[in-house]
Amino acid sequence: xxxxxxxxxxxxxxxxxxxxxxxxxxxxxxxxxxxxxxxxxxxxxxxxxxxxxxxxxxxxxxxxxxxxxxxxxxxxxxxxxxxxxxxxxxxxxxxxxxxxxxxxxxxxxxxxxxxxxxxxxxxxxxxxxxxxxxxxxxxxxxxxxxxxxxxxxxxxxxxxxxxxxxxxxxxxxxxxxxxxxxxxxxxxxxxxxxxxxxxxxxxxxxxxxxxxxxxxxxxxxxxxxxxxxxxxxxxxxxxxxxxxxxxxxxx
Numbered sequence: 001x002x003x004x005x006x007x008x009x010x011x012x013x014x015x016x017x018x019x020x021x022x023x024x025x026x027x028x029x030x031x032x033x034x035x036x037x038x039x040x041x042x043x044x045x046x047x048x049x050x051x052x053x054x055x056x057x058x059x060x061x062x063x064x065x066x067x068x069x070x071x072x073x074x075x076x077x078x079x080x081x082x083x084x085x086x087x088x089x090x091x092x093x094x095x096x097x098x099x100x101x102x103x104x105x106x107x108x109x110x111x112x113x114x115x116x117x118x119x120x121x122x123x124x125x126x127x128x129x130x131x132x133x134x135x136x137x138x139x140x141x142x143x144x145x146x147x148x149x150x151x152x153x154x155x156x157x158x159x160x161x162x163x164x165x166x167x168x169x170x171x172x173x174x175x176x177x178x179x180x181x182x183x184x185x186x187x188x189x190x191x192x193x194x195x196x197x198x199x200x201x202x203x204x205x206x207x208x209x210x211x212x213x214x215x216x217x218x219x220x221x222x223x224x225x226x227x228x229x230x231x232x233x234x235x236x237x238x239x240x241x242x243x244x245x246x247x248x249x250x251x
Contacts (some may be wrong), residue, residue, distance in 0.1 A: 171207030
């Protein structure tokens, strides 16, 4: 009897299509911690200027204590970044994951930066803000020039001076603590600086955002020659507008 039963299983007895029926695993309930963590990520990703714990809690319906714990864990893993005033921003790991499934902003803007660098003989950069600095996420240098300012991907500049931080701030909604330079940059759509970060260097930067509608970022062109910076300004603004359109189209 045992041998016959074994043969019946091997030959598919009791199974209409000739296959032995496999036992089914019980369905697993979703992890509530994972679901809540994703809700926190989603809330912050949709507000690139940052959210406080209280704001995340209001948007997700989670208790502040839960948000504080989850956001802290996500920040320690690089998926969120925390500002000096306690707000949470999208972190580098979150941008990396977002870029894995579609062309990233850096990939889109790279040929525009290279065109700027080659045409005007300087260095073109895409800057993102971090809590305590601005960081270069894409750069281009002229291919036929022996002398230019070198900015590597990952280069950082302070938040308190220079064209890039001012342009990024100008792309946000107006705030009471905006400086005159930020207000003027918002009105014009670009800002220049001279020697603010690198002695003797001239720079022009244009924000991607308007009233904070897309990711905080700016396109900047820098050279030791003011005439080339002046000549490049319309194209810097054009590159920033193209990058903004890319972001609006990919949302």
